[in-house]
Amino acid sequence: MNDEPTTPGPDPTAAPEPPAAPGQATSAGAGPVPPAGVPDRTGIIDLSDTRAIPSTGPQSSGDDAWFDVFGGEHPTEGAGVPVRADSSWGSDRADARAEEVHRSAYAPPGPAPAADPAPPVASAHSSAQHPAYLGPVPAAPGGEPATVAPGGVAQAEDPASRRRGRGRLAAGVVALCLLSGVVGGVVSQLVDGGLTVGGSTLPEPGPGATQRPVGSVANIAANALPSVVTIKVDGGSEGSATGSGFVLDALGHVLTNNHVVEPGVNGDIEVVLSNGDTEKATIVGRDSSYDLAVLKIGRTDLKPLTLGPSDKVVVGDQVIAVGAPLGLDQTVTTGIVSALNRPVQPGDPGEASYINAIQTDAAINPGNSGGPLLDMTGKVIGVNSAIARVPGTSGSTGGSIGLGFAIPSDQARRTADQLIATGKATHPIIGVSLDRTFTGEGAQVDDKAGAVSAGGPAAKAGVKPGDVIIGFEGKRIRTPDQLIVSIRARAVGDTVSLKVQRDGQELDLRMTLEADPAK
Known part of the structure; x- marks a missing residue:
C-alpha cells in the first residue's frame, strides 16, 4: 500500500505521561497518544482498507477473549527492546496506552449524561462514498455509544445495536485472520506444487521420502535391528x-x-x-x-546379518554397535576402531578367553555382550565381548569408558561353523609351555623338561626350552598373552612364522599349526 495512515500532532492540552516503571511499556517509538474523545488515526492494515481504531471508553473486562486467543499482551518498548517493524502503522498497538484505547472500544456501555457527538474521522483511504470505519466508534464524553450517520453526524446507538455491531467487528477480525491463513496456505502450495483440487490441500511425501541415505548410520541401523x-x-x-x-x-x-x-x-x-x-x-x-x-x-523366517572380513579393518574405521546394554534392547551406538590385535583375556583363571580383539570407542556396556559390531556397509566385523574398567572398580560397577573389545568376525565365523557342525571348536596350538614369570619383552618358553611338546609344531620347527619368541607372522610379540591370542586367531593347518632369540641370536622358524588334542 502506498498510502500509510497519518498520525495527528500532539495535543497541547494533554497532561504529560508519567515515567514508565522499569520493565513496563512506554509510548516511545509509537507516536503521541490522542486525547480522550479524539479517534486514533493509526490503523489495522486490512486487505482493502485502513480502519481507524476506537480510542476511548471504559477498560474491557472479560469481553475481549478473542483478542487474548489471537495474541497476548505486547512486549515493552524502549531501551533494549526491538522496535516493531509495523509500529509506525500502529497495527499491533505498540504502546500500552494505545493498547488500552484499542481494547476500551469493546467494553460494555455504561450510563452517562448526554454529550455532543464526536466528529467523524476519516482514514487515509476514506471518502464520502467509502466510510473509513465499519462498526461502533468511541462514545462521546458522556459515555453513550454513537454511530456515524450518512451525513457525518454521530448519533446515539442503543445497546442491542451496539452488541450487534461489536459482533460484526469480532466476526470481521476472525474472518480476516482465517482469510490471511487461507491466502498464505494457497500461495505456499502453489509455490511448492502441492495444491490438490477437491481433496486434501496438504502435500504428502512420496515413497521413500523418509528413508535415510544408504551407508548412513540410520539406514544401517534400520536394516540391522x-x-x-x-x-x-x-x-x-x-x-x-x-x-x-x-x-x-x-x-x-x-x-x-x-x-x-x-x-x-x-x-x-x-x-x-x-x-x-x-x-x-x-x-x-x-x-x-x-x-x-x-x-x-524355532524360527526360519529371520533375516541373518552378513559376516564381513575383519582382516580388512583398519584403525579409524567407523563402526556401529548394536545390542541391549543394561537390558535396553535395540540400542545403537557409534564410534571408530581404536586399535587392532589387542590381546584381551577376560574371565576367571582357568576359564579365561583369549581374544585378539578389535578395540572400539563405541559405547559398550554390560548387556551388549554377543551383539554385533558393524562396519559402514552393515556387515558384522566383530562380536562385542568385553569392556575395560577403571582400576579399583568391580565388575558390577563397570560401564563404558570408551574401551570396548570385540571378537574379530574372521575368528567368529570359523568358530561358529565348527560349533554348528560338531558342537565344539578346535584350537590351534604350537605345542609349548610359556614361563609366566618372565619379565622381559617377548614370550619365553619354559626351560623345564617337557616345555616343548614332543612331535608338536614347535618341536618340528626347532624351538627349544628357554627360547624367547619375539615375533609372530612379522609382528612384534611383547607379552605371552599377545602370542597366545595371535595363535588363537589363526586356523588349524595354517603355516606361520616365528622369530626367536637364543643365546643372543635371532632365528626365523616356520611351522604348521595343529589342533589342541585336549579340546
Whole structure:
C-alpha cells in the first residue's frame, strides 16, 4: 500500500505521561497518544482498507477473549527492546496506552449524561462514498455509544445495536485472520506444487521420502535391528543374565558370547526378537576359550546379518554397535576402531578367553555382550565381548569408558561353523609351555623338561626350552598373552612364522599349526 495512515500532532492540552516503571511499556517509538474523545488515526492494515481504531471508553473486562486467543499482551518498548517493524502503522498497538484505547472500544456501555457527538474521522483511504470505519466508534464524553450517520453526524446507538455491531467487528477480525491463513496456505502450495483440487490441500511425501541415505548410520541401523536379538537367561542357582546376539542364518541359529549363556546350561534361555516375540532357545555349542556360543530357535523366517572380513579393518574405521546394554534392547551406538590385535583375556583363571580383539570407542556396556559390531556397509566385523574398567572398580560397577573389545568376525565365523557342525571348536596350538614369570619383552618358553611338546609344531620347527619368541607372522610379540591370542586367531593347518632369540641370536622358524588334542 502506498498510502500509510497519518498520525495527528500532539495535543497541547494533554497532561504529560508519567515515567514508565522499569520493565513496563512506554509510548516511545509509537507516536503521541490522542486525547480522550479524539479517534486514533493509526490503523489495522486490512486487505482493502485502513480502519481507524476506537480510542476511548471504559477498560474491557472479560469481553475481549478473542483478542487474548489471537495474541497476548505486547512486549515493552524502549531501551533494549526491538522496535516493531509495523509500529509506525500502529497495527499491533505498540504502546500500552494505545493498547488500552484499542481494547476500551469493546467494553460494555455504561450510563452517562448526554454529550455532543464526536466528529467523524476519516482514514487515509476514506471518502464520502467509502466510510473509513465499519462498526461502533468511541462514545462521546458522556459515555453513550454513537454511530456515524450518512451525513457525518454521530448519533446515539442503543445497546442491542451496539452488541450487534461489536459482533460484526469480532466476526470481521476472525474472518480476516482465517482469510490471511487461507491466502498464505494457497500461495505456499502453489509455490511448492502441492495444491490438490477437491481433496486434501496438504502435500504428502512420496515413497521413500523418509528413508535415510544408504551407508548412513540410520539406514544401517534400520536394516540391522530386525536381526539383532536380546537373550535372557535364567540359570536358577547359577544366576541369570541378559545379553545380545544376532541371527546367523535362515535356519534359526543365533551367535552370542559363551559368558552370556553359560548360566543357562541347565536352565532356561529365551531369545527376544526385535518385534517383541519371545522364542525358547537351545545351546548348539559353546566354547569358553573363544567366548562364543551358538543358539537355536524355532524360527526360519529371520533375516541373518552378513559376516564381513575383519582382516580388512583398519584403525579409524567407523563402526556401529548394536545390542541391549543394561537390558535396553535395540540400542545403537557409534564410534571408530581404536586399535587392532589387542590381546584381551577376560574371565576367571582357568576359564579365561583369549581374544585378539578389535578395540572400539563405541559405547559398550554390560548387556551388549554377543551383539554385533558393524562396519559402514552393515556387515558384522566383530562380536562385542568385553569392556575395560577403571582400576579399583568391580565388575558390577563397570560401564563404558570408551574401551570396548570385540571378537574379530574372521575368528567368529570359523568358530561358529565348527560349533554348528560338531558342537565344539578346535584350537590351534604350537605345542609349548610359556614361563609366566618372565619379565622381559617377548614370550619365553619354559626351560623345564617337557616345555616343548614332543612331535608338536614347535618341536618340528626347532624351538627349544628357554627360547624367547619375539615375533609372530612379522609382528612384534611383547607379552605371552599377545602370542597366545595371535595363535588363537589363526586356523588349524595354517603355516606361520616365528622369530626367536637364543643365546643372543635371532632365528626365523616356520611351522604348521595343529589342533589342541585336549579340546
